[in-house]
Amino acid sequence: MKKFYVVMAILVIASMALAACGAPATEAPAATEAPAMTEAPATEAPATEAPAMVYKVGEVTDLGGVDDKSFNAGAYAGIEKAVADLGVEGKYLESTQQADYAKNIQQFLDEDTNLIITVGFLLGVDTAVAAKANPDTNFAIVDYSYPDCFGTDFVEGQTCGSASELPNVLGLTFQTDQAGFLAGYAAAASTTTGKVATFGGINIPPVTIFMKGFEAGVKYYNEQKGTAVEVLGWDTAAGDGQFTGNFDSLDDGRSFAESLVQEGADIIMPVAGPVGLGSAAYCQETKSCKIIGVDVDWTVSASEYTDVILTSVLKNVNVAVYDATKALVDGTFAGGVYVGTLANGGVGLADVAGASDELKGELEAASAALSDGSLTVDGVLGQ
Amino acid sequence: MSETVSPKKTKQEHERSTSLRQELLIPSLAVISGLIIGAIIIAVSGASVVDAYGALFKGSFGSLSEFIAGIKSFTATGDQTELLKAIYPFTESLVAATPYILAGLSVAIGFRCGLFNIGAEGQLLIGSLCAVFVGYSVKSLPAFIHLPLSLLAGAAGGAVWGMVPGYLKARFGAHEVVNTIMMNWIAFRLSDWLLSGPMKSPGFRPVTQNVLATAELPRFFAAPLRFNWGFVIALIVAYGVYWFLFKTTLGFEIRSVGANPDAAKYAGMNIIRNFVFVMALAGGLAGLAGATQVLGVDHWVGQGFSAGYGFDAIALALLGKSHPFGVVLAALLFGFLRSGATDMQSMAGIPIDIISIIQGLIIVFIAAPDIIRWIYRIRTAKKDEMVLTRGWG
Numbered sequence: 028m029k030k031f032y033v034v035m036a037i038l039v040i041a042s043m044a045l046a047a048c049g050a051p052a053t054e055a056p057a058a059t060e061a062p063a064m065t066e067a068p069a070t071e072a073p074a075t076e077a078p079a080m081v082y083k084v085g086e087v088t089d090l091g092g093v094d095d096k097s098f099n100a101g102a103y104a105g106i107e108k109a110v111a112d113l114g115v116e117g118k119y120l121e122s123t124q125q126a127d128y129a130k131n132i133q134q135f136l137d138e139d140t141n142l143i144i145t146v147g148f149l150l151g152v153d154t155a156v157a158a159k160a161n162p163d164t165n166f167a168i169v170d171y172s173y174p175d176c177f178g179t180d181f182v183e184g185q186t187c188g189s190a191s192e193l194p195n196v197l198g199l200t201f202q203t204d205q206a207g208f209l210a211g212y213a214a215a216a217s218t219t220t221g222k223v224a225t226f227g228g229i230n231i232p233p234v235t236i237f238m239k240g241f242e243a244g245v246k247y248y249n250e251q252k253g254t255a256v257e258v259l260g261w262d263t264a265a266g267d268g269q270f271t272g273n274f275d276s277l278d279d280g281r282s283f284a285e286s287l288v289q290e291g292a293d294i295i296m297p298v299a300g301p302v303g304l305g306s307a308a309y310c311q312e313t314k315s316c317k318i319i320g321v322d323v324d325w326t327v328s329a330s331e332y333t334d335v336i337l338t339s340v341l342k343n344v345n346v347a348v349y350d351a352t353k354a355l356v357d358g359t360f361a362g363g364v365y366v367g368t369l370a371n372g373g374v375g376l377a378d379v380a381g382a383s384d385e386l387k388g389e390l391e392a393a394s395a396a397l398s399d400g401s402l403t404v405d406g407v408l409g410q
Numbered sequence: 411m412s413e414t415v416s417p418k419k420t421k422q423e424h425e426r427s428t429s430l431r432q433e434l435l436i437p438s439l440a441v442i443s444g445l446i447i448g449a450i451i452i453a454v455s456g457a458s459v460v461d462a463y464g465a466l467f468k469g470s471f472g473s474l475s476e477f478i479a480g481i482k483s484f485t486a487t488g489d490q491t492e493l494l495k496a497i498y499p500f501t502e503s504l505v506a507a508t509p510y511i512l513a514g515l516s517v518a519i520g521f522r523c524g525l526f527n528i529g530a531e532g533q534l535l536i537g538s539l540c541a542v543f544v545g546y547s548v549k550s551l552p553a554f555i556h557l558p559l560s561l562l563a564g565a566a567g568g569a570v571w572g573m574v575p576g577y578l579k580a581r582f583g584a585h586e587v588v589n590t591i592m593m594n595w596i597a598f599r600l601s602d603w604l605l606s607g608p609m610k611s612p613g614f615r616p617v618t619q620n621v622l623a624t625a626e627l628p629r630f631f632a633a634p635l636r637f638n639w640g641f642v643i644a645l646i647v648a649y650g651v652y653w654f655l656f657k658t659t660l661g662f663e664i665r666s667v668g669a670n671p672d673a674a675k676y677a678g679m680n681i682i683r684n685f686v687f688v689m690a691l692a693g694g695l696a697g698l699a700g701a702t703q704v705l706g707v708d709h710w711v712g713q714g715f716s717a718g719y720g721f722d723a724i725a726l727a728l729l730g731k732s733h734p735f736g737v738v739l740a741a742l743l744f745g746f747l748r749s750g751a752t753d754m755q756s757m758a759g760i761p762i763d764i765i766s767i768i769q770g771l772i773i774v775f776i777a778a779p780d781i782i783r784w785i786y787r788i789r790t791a792k793k794d795e796m797v798l799t800r801g802w803g
Contacts, residue, residue, distance in 0.1 A: 085756075090714040120755055121762055124717030126707050127752075130502060133634045134752050137495070148615050149712050160633065229606050231614045272602050 082142065084109060084352055085135035086119040087128065089147035091274075093119050096328040097300050098169055098344045099146050105348030106144070112349075113356050128153040136161055142355045144169065144348055148233065158196045165195050165360050167351045169344055170233050172198025172364040194362040199347040201367040203321075204240030204404045205397045206340045206374040207296075209390055210319050211244020213338055213379045214294040215256040216386050217317070224259035224292035226269040226283050228299030234270075237298045237321055237340060239263045243407040247393070250407075259292050263408050271299050280305025288315050294337060296321065307332040317380075324377040339377040346372055370398040437729055437736070439782045440775035441743065448768040452760060461758040469753025470746035472499040494631055499749065501630075501637035505707060507745025509534070509719045511644040512699035514726030514737040515651050516572075516692045521732040522655060523688040524668040529575060529590025530696040531720025532597030533568040537697025538704040539601060540567030542711045543609065545621030545704070556624040561643075561701050568697015569690045571597065576689025580682035586689065594720075605713060617712035627706035640702035645738065647698065652734040664688055696720060725773045744769065 084106055088099040106117040118140075120131040128150050135143045136157065143164060145154045148171040155173065158166045173193055214223040225241050227234040238261035245258050261268030269287075271279040284295055284306035295310070296319035297303030303318065307325070310316040311332055318325070318332065320339035325332065347367050354360040367373015376394075379386065396402035449459045473496070480493030513530050520527035541564030548556065575589035611619040627638045655661040666674040667684045675681050699719060704711055722744060729743075730736030751765040775782050782788070 118756060118759075120752060123762065125712055125715050126505075126703070127717075129634065129636070130749075130752055133498075134756050136634075137498075138756065149617070149714070151615065152620075152710070156633075229616055231606075231616060233614075272599070272606065 082113075082115040082352075082356055083135075083138065083140040084115050084117045084142045084144065084355070085138070085140040086117075086144045086146065086348075087131040087135070087150065088119060088121045089128075089149050090122060090124070091147075091300070092121050092123075095300070097322045098342070100328075101323060101342070101344030102144055102146050102169055102348045105345035106352065108345065108349050109352040109356075113353060115352060115356065122150075125149070129157070132157045136164060141165060142167065142352060142360070144351070146344075147171070154196065155193060158193050162195055165197070165355060165362075166193075167197040167199055167348065167365075169199045169347070170201070172200050196362050197351055197360070198364045199344070199351065199367070200364060201342045201344075201347070201374050202236075202369075203340060203342050203374050204236045204243070205369045206342070206376050207237040207240025208244040208247070208397060208404055208407075209369075209376040209394060210296060210338060210340045211241035211246075211258075212248045212393055213244075213376070213382065213386065213390060214241070214296070214319060215245045215248035215254070216389075217337060217379070217381075218256055218292075218294050220291050220293045221255065222257045222259055222291040223294040223296075224287040224290070225296040225298065226260045226271065226287070227297075228271055228274040228302060230267065230270050234298050235261070235266075235268075237296070238268060239408070240404050241296055241319075243404040244393075247402075247407045251389075259287055259290055260295075271302055274300040274302060276302055277305030277308070280307075281309045284309040284316060288313070293317065294319065296340070304329055304332070307335055310335040320377070326377065336380065338379040341375040341377055343367060343373055343375065368398070369394050433731060433733075433736075435788065436779045436782050437731070437740075437776060439786055439788075440729070440772050440779075443775055443782065443785065444768045444772035447771050448764060451767060452764060457758060457760055462754055462760045462764075465754040465757040465760075466747070466750040468750070469499055469757075470503045470750030472496055490632075494635060497631075498635055499753070501635050503742075503746045503749040504641050505636050505638070505745075506749040507741045508640045508644050508706070509699040509703045509716075510722065510726055510741035510744050511641075511648055511738055512702065513696050513719045513723035514730060514741050515648060515734060516568075516695035516699070516720075517723045517727035518730060518732040518734065518737050519651060519655070519664075519688060519695065520692045521727055522668050523664045523684060524671065525576075525579075525685065525688060525692070526587050527572065527590055527689065527692045527696075528587055528724065529572060529593045529693070529720070530699075530723045531716060531718060532590070532594035533571045533693040533696035534700040534703075534716055534720045535597045535601050536571045536700070537564035537568035538700030538711050538715055539604060539609070539618075540564050540697070541625075541701035542618050542621055542704045545625035545709075546619040548625075549622065551624060553624040556622070557627065557705070560621065560625040560705055561698065564701025564704075565694040565698045568700065569694035572693015572696070573686060573690040576686040579689075580685040586685075601711075601715075602713070605711070609711075611710075615712070618710050620709045621705060625705055626709060627702060629706075636707050638706035640706035643698075643702055647695070648734045648738050651695075655734070660687075696723070722769070725769060725776075728773060728776045 086102050086106055091097060091099045093099050093103050103119050109115050110117040120134060122128055122131055132143060132145065132153055141164065144167045146169045150168060151171045154166055154168050173196060223245060225238045227238055242258045242261055242263055245256050248254065249256055269283060271283060273279065280297055280299065280302040283297070287295055293315065294317045295306055297306045298321050303320065307318045307329065310318055311334065317337040318335050319337050320329070322342050324339045324341060325336050326339070347365055351360065351365070369375060376390065379390070393402065449463065452459050452462045476496040480496035483489055483492040513534055516530045516533065517527050541560045544560045544563040548559065551559070571593055575586045575593055578584040578589050579586045605618065606616040609618045611617055627640050629636060629638045631637060655665060663674070663679050664684055666677070667679060667681055671681055700716070708715070726737055726740045726744060729740035747765050747768065751762045754760045755762050
């Protein structure tokens, strides 16, 4: 038994010693922060102005985690920029299961966070419930907007979650059909087989809006050039297309790409998060297709596939989150709905690989027309 | 830790107490070692162990000073707010432990019969879907019928999901490990389909409707505290499983089949019936875990409903030595770790993944107790190591 205590003691001491080595790196700023802030005005400048309030911003991720290379990562990139530029305090909490959403929001509420950013429509109910119970805290939710009648827990009737019910929540939504339109146009201009394709994760609006824009862009190109490029995998009129049914299976991405290529497509836009990486791997191995990335620039986030990436549809969650944080700091934060468009930089198209100057010019023209409303996705689709 | 035995104790009592101490010694040392190595990893990654474990502790138990302040404010003014805030972390840990207890019992009861139930995750998911379906679709029932009915639906769904591999093993000799894994995948994809199709709520989101108020497990305190009757149910069920396994004839049969199926068969026990029955029971317990979670905490089911309770349950059964009370203790430990991790992540900036690492280390030490015996120089005094699973066949 004696040896047992000796070993225990050594382990405990070793861990403490290591702890001491590691400590200064993180402890120092935390410990000095508070005094520095209160001391500075008192000693250096006469106390005419109260020290500026440090706003706290917290992000609650959905199940993808903060490094999902998609909207969770995008939102945190926006917070990091705000930390650097605006001097706010930024944090994130990752959710690993459904029950974490409410718990993580509550954690930020307990820490008196000023702006809580929740990512994804799965957090819709918990965000609304927390916002209703804490009217003094501001919330922003990515990819969701109220009103939408969601549960029975919260409010009944048709006004549930409207701007008047939740004046402290800003829904961050994105007109990705505009950017998808440009991607479709670029794909139609680049295809050699006359067929382009898309597929999605689940048949829900945040996914299909990409595909709808893509189809419209191809149709617009056909109208302009008198061509007959076909779109596989999505049909707006029917409201249906090809869906993997999940957002995680790389194998599905691979097999969907394979079957679309067999049907003759040479450009594919997978709207299913990491599933698309499976498609990119297939294209890279067989050299039979090109990929259009979604959400973020895939030549950056998935740079190993750069040689098969035609372009990416950008959903600039980072811009939206930064703008919301800036509004908080400026005191202009208001609930409602933010819509990211080509005009305000909320959505966009990454550089098209190997694009001719002519195509670049046409894309710019289309982008300008979409921005000023003279060209619309619904108009092209005849809806 | 006195090695001397008081003369009053009979030899039998002495043996029992040493064996209990042996039973508890390895798991406790495994937990301590896991935490120490976790501390080393935190330190190496450049964070402060004191901050991290401080936040972990505060996040799982709450702070005593806040609790005292809360009591003072409550007795002075009758205002509960402070007090509720102080007990919030502790109650959240119990909420997190609830599905762990039930899922852990599911795997443990399988182990007792020599069956390796890897399918708890799928059984749990099916249980939650059945419970939520009865919870939102059966209308205008009083709570005292609706709630038990929903719980029962969850348990029944899980039981069916568990019974299938049990039957396949008993009838065709198909190994339950393979079949429970297969049943997991069927459950995952079935739930994807149900959530985006037949069970989808109005609107675009692939989630179910909320259960009706009459099917919700009542909560003990006002929002945001989520502590509910599910925890009490889990404790009662744990006692029930203990009583069943150790105080009934059928429980004795199950343990005999687990210890030595050939001898059990020779003694006239029906092995096939026991396999099917135990797998159904295990599935029912996992299904109940899903049901209490959805009826007590979430009230709706979406993708990512469970973050692997069913897989952690295997670890819990190992850590708890497949004894119901051991499983409860192990589940509480995991619940406190999981729940405190939120604070640790937020206050000390430690990724929640460190908790998975600590849990993993604990499991390694439990699965290979010789490592612990070697590190701490413990003499091997084990006579009868319990057989968890037998090989293929």
